[in-house]
Amino acid sequence: MTFRDFKTEDFLQHPVFRNWVLEQEPEATRFWEQWLQENPDKQPAVNQARELLLLIGGGPAHAPAPQDEEQTWEKVLQSISIANQHTVTGAKLVALHKKRRWWPYAAAALLAGMLVACAVIFFSLNKTVQYATVMGEMKTIELPDHSVVKLNVNSTLSFSKKWAGTGPREVWLKGEAFFTVQHTYNNQRFVVHTNDVDIQVVGTEFNVNTRRVKTQVVLRNGVVKLTLNNTTSAKKATAPITMKPGDMVTYSAATAELSNQRVNPEQYASWSTPALLFNETPVAEVIRSLQDNLGLTIVLEDDSLGAQTFTGTIPRDNINVFFITLGRSFNVHTEKTGANTYRISKTQGE
Incomplete structure (x- = not known):
């Protein structure tokens, strides 16, 4: 799995990501800043993971010492509160907390589980x-x-x-x-x-x-x-x-x-209207626009025609207007060679 495939919970668990957010290590910071420049569409997912990790603070990698138990427990309860009690998990954990016997063995697993649960809730609310x-x-x-x-x-x-x-x-x-x-x-x-x-x-x-x-x-x-x-x-x-x-x-x-x-x-926004608008536009550029907007492939047998200019409108549902205008203006012939493909060549005798 690459970083582009990561979901919020995947970022939360990756050590390099945690080093960047929690430790602000220079190498990790340089890596993630460069990665976000190259993958700007992943910024929302990274922001979600970063905010959640800062909220929870990472959690311990092992069971806390007895003197740290209350502080750690408070952090867990604070992390649950962001869900506004959308689930019964918080209530169940409070009940279990009263049974202190399990704490030294389950604290690390609890925090890891809460990371995932909070990530899911946070992601669902901010997707x-x-x-x-x-x-x-x-x-x-x-x-x-x-x-x-x-x-x-x-x-x-x-x-x-x-x-x-x-x-x-x-x-x-x-x-x-x-x-x-x-x-x-x-x-x-x-x-x-x-x-x-x-x-x-x-x-x-x-x-x-x-x-x-x-x-x-x-x-x-x-x-x-x-x-x-x-x-x-x-x-x-x-x-x-x-x-x-x-x-x-x-x-x-x-x-x-x-x-x-x-x-x-208006010419450059005409794709949103029933007809494409051109004003002294090189034929080669008109053809690129037809390819981008209508999915057509048009081959020019004479490259010099591409530098000629075209002025007018081309209805999206009647491409023949373009071909007829070209034929009259430059003495060329258009042949349909496939469902969406055309070839433009000089008229015989020219």
């Missing part, structure tokens, strides 16, 4: 929620703060079931989504995590696309701040990148490539 879509499927999701996320095809969104009233509202995205974020009375931050950037807002509308080893953020209105992840250039940055409406920032942590340009935000 991570995940939504996923496949090709041809889109979802509209209402978050705990009533913000709304439109999730595009082949995408995944995850977040904690419950958000604190003062801490950041955090979500993790793979794929593409359009966010309409509600402003809160206390200006609570909203953070979208991707492999490339952390996107911080208070209340706004923006589109995020994490496909093709990069993250593209397009702001419709409000203000967005981007923090770049995992590169030398990101470490040198003294402040987040502040975006204004109409800005499009594209960044790849893998290649350290960063670009910023002015665009029409």
Whole structure:
């Protein structure tokens, strides 16, 4: 089992995790901080395990001495109280506690059992929620703060079931989504995590696309701040990148490539409408959009056509509009070669 497969109770029992949380050992701290950077979607599970371990304090590895019995017992009872008596375990343990004969032999087993029980209860009350879509499927999701996320095809969104009233509202995205974020009375931050950037807002509308080893953020209105992840250039940055409406920032942590340009935000959010919108967009980029949003495979036999631009709308249910426009504008012919595959070639005689 790898750390990615761990559940809350698995983290609680792992020695390196305990060394990080309870002992703050430098090597363990470096390991887990790096691991969380590489696996940001596991942050909720790690936070749950960390908070629970700090609450309980680890517990002894052996039976306590008689003089420590009362203090240890109080710690156990405090750990049970987080469940608000959702089970009868606490009452049963109090009754057993009156029979002191068993204590020296069962204390360690009791604490270990309580760790698991509390972990299960804590996890059930604070579990991570995940939504996923496949090709041809889109979802509209209402978050705990009533913000709304439109999730595009082949995408995944995850977040904690419950958000604190003062801490950041955090979500993790793979794929593409359009966010309409509600402003809160206390200006609570909203953070979208991707492999490339952390996107911080208070209340706004923006589109995020994490496909093709990069993250593209397009702001419709409000203000967005981007923090770049995992590169030398990101470490040198003294402040987040502040975006204004109409800005499009594209960044790849893998290649350290960063670009910023002015665009029409409606074009980049048109995937959520019945028709895709393009304005002087290179044909090669249009084809990539059709592949991402409709699952089509389109082969260009003449690579030079990819650099030509296309302006217009393409109904999601009528792809032929695109092919007809290309044919009239560039004298090319489109052949359907499979259920979702096409080939575009020059018209004979050209």
